Amino acid sequence: MTLSTRKSPGSLWRVFLYALLLSAAMLFICSKSSPAYPINDWADANVFFSAGKAMTQGKVMYRDLYDHKGPLLYFLHALCALISFDTFFGVYLLEVLSNALFLTIAYQLIVLWGAHRSAWAALPVIAVLLFTSLSFQMGDSAEELALPMMLFPLYQLLKAQRLHSCQTTPSQLLIAGFLLGCVFWLKFTLVGIPAAVCLMLAWLGLRRGGLKRALTDIGWMFLGFVLSTLPWLLYFWAVDGLLPFLKTYLYDNFFLYAGAEAPLTLLQRIKAIVKAILSWIIENPGYTLPLMAGMLWLLLSKKQTVTEKVTWYLCLALGMLGIFVGGRYYVYYGFALGALTPVCFLPVCRWIERRWFEEAAAPVSPRAAHAPKAALAALTAVCIAASFLSPNVSSGFLQKREETMQYRFAAIINQYDSPTMLNFGFLDAGFYTAAGVAPHVRFYHLTNVPLDEMRSEQERYVREGLCDFVVTRGLNPQSIDERYELVDSCPATEGMWYDTVYLYRLRTLGES
Numbered sequence: 001m002t003l004s005t006r007k008s009p010g011s012l013w014r015v016f017l018y019a020l021l022l023s024a025a026m027l028f029i030c031s032k033s034s035p036a037y038p039i040n041d042w043a044d045a046n047v048f049f050s051a052g053k054a055m056t057q058g059k060v061m062y063r064d065l066y067d068h069k070g071p072l073l074y075f076l077h078a079l080c081a082l083i084s085f086d087t088f089f090g091v092y093l094l095e096v097l098s099n100a101l102f103l104t105i106a107y108q109l110i111v112l113w114g115a116h117r118s119a120w121a122a123l124p125v126i127a128v129l130l131f132t133s134l135s136f137q138m139g140d141s142a143e144e145l146a147l148p149m150m151l152f153p154l155y156q157l158l159k160a161q162r163l164h165s166c167q168t169t170p171s172q173l174l175i176a177g178f179l180l181g182c183v184f185w186l187k188f189t190l191v192g193i194p195a196a197v198c199l200m201l202a203w204l205g206l207r208r209g210g211l212k213r214a215l216t217d218i219g220w221m222f223l224g225f226v227l228s229t230l231p232w233l234l235y236f237w238a239v240d241g242l243l244p245f246l247k248t249y250l251y252d253n254f255f256l257y258a259g260a261e262a263p264l265t266l267l268q269r270i271k272a273i274v275k276a277i278l279s280w281i282i283e284n285p286g287y288t289l290p291l292m293a294g295m296l297w298l299l300l301s302k303k304q305t306v307t308e309k310v311t312w313y314l315c316l317a318l319g320m321l322g323i324f325v326g327g328r329y330y331v332y333y334g335f336a337l338g339a340l341t342p343v344c345f346l347p348v349c350r351w352i353e354r355r356w357f358e359e360a361a362a363p364v365s366p367r368a369a370h371a372p373k374a375a376l377a378a379l380t381a382v383c384i385a386a387s388f389l390s391p392n393v394s395s396g397f398l399q400k401r402e403e404t405m406q407y408r409f410a411a412i413i414n415q416y417d418s419p420t421m422l423n424f425g426f427l428d429a430g431f432y433t434a435a436g437v438a439p440h441v442r443f444y445h446l447t448n449v450p451l452d453e454m455r456s457e458q459e460r461y462v463r464e465g466l467c468d469f470v471v472t473r474g475l476n477p478q479s480i481d482e483r484y485e486l487v488d489s490c491p492a493t494e495g496m497w498y499d500t501v502y503l504y505r506l507r508t509l510g511e512s
Helices: 009-030 043-056 071-083 089-111 118-131 142-163 170-184 192-238 242-257 266-283 285-300 306-324 333-356 372-389 405-413 431-435 452-463 507-511
Strands: 421-423 469-472 484-491 500-506
Touching: 009 089, 009 118, 009 372, 043 071, 043 431, 071 089, 071 142, 071 192, 089 118, 089 142, 089 333, 118 285, 118 333, 118 372, 142 170, 142 192, 142 306, 142 333, 170 192, 192 242, 192 306, 192 333, 266 285, 266 306, 266 333, 285 306, 285 333, 306 333, 405 431, 405 469, 405 484, 405 500, 421 431, 421 452, 484 507, 500 507
Parallel strands: 421 469
Antiparallel strands: 469 500, 484 500
16 A cells, blocks of 8 residues: 555644634534524433532532532533533534544545545535534434544554554553544443454454564553543542442442333344344434445445455444444434544545546645635535535524523522532433532432432432422422422423423522
């Protein structure tokens, strides 16, 4: 293979800056975390952000706050809360950075196939296909933040296969193991793609140097995984939260959340997996159909090596297995598989390179490839496309804050100094965020984990009057009228699974 993909540091920084501008423009329109929306009213985003805010005030995740995603996810949102405590602006910046890294890696991957110039044009198309999809949800999913962590080790593996005769280095193996660990501690159902990369790296080691080399390579990857894991173990051990951490993230997810529904037979599980995969494909044709077309091209192409084909297909297979093996389906689940979307641009960009550009294999001038006018045209195009294609634009874009249920209640809550509140009986719907209040009780919302303690503790909080305000969706505990009075109610935001929300105030607070 003689393709040249060597880039100067300055050139790579230009690619990243271009990707950063694309990401900022796209997410400004497509993500509800952006300043163009009054609030990101997706429950998952608020769950993460509320936990992150509480962590900045000394709370320990799992020990003092209950939710069942990975610690890295909450840590990232704690950093966002340090930027902006009562808005999603910090989260928006995190999304922009994460997706800019993803697009930069996608560019490098496409260049591996010799498409130096057309790779620039592929980035805005990738951004539009992914961020206007239904599975993007409202922005700020674990799947979205995992994209660069999944694509980078795959890019390094493919680079080794195409340019270095399948030779790998200890640093590459270390990084692959480290990023596998990062994805695991973000959301472990997403480890399929990085796990497939690690399996392929171990296989390459076995082919080159036998069992001894394979074990050595596995050792480097395991060391990388340990390096990504050790900080969490040490932190939770130091704050006396190791047992709650392991119990919540591993036991509750494997044995409670996964077993929340009736057990499935093998045939039923297979049917559920197939149904989930088909639902993901049908609901997100903008990138799933190109992805499938790219995988088909890869299979039929005679110019791709068997190792390359196995790499891509193993990533897709294990990625799907990790995400859909439980038989459940939520609209955002499959978004992580968008990390493989660049495969559909490999033949297209290579064809454009040969058809439209002379001397396609020659090194390209960064200035010529990254003309300001072309970049401006790309930014304009993605903004126009996002405005028409993003499903979020019709539900809150440029809406006034005071028109939302969250900020309507926040106006009442913020009349008091240092108020506390409880989101009772349903997922965090953004009332903590709008009011600028951090959770102060462990079960600050009701998750999907069938944990009896969760509901009984929330009922105790109400019965004992531990919170100044309580927000409900009508499923009130019998004791609420003993200590609380209804001060407001309003229709729920369109698209919610409930009709009305209610705000209760502690009676003694109203008398003061």
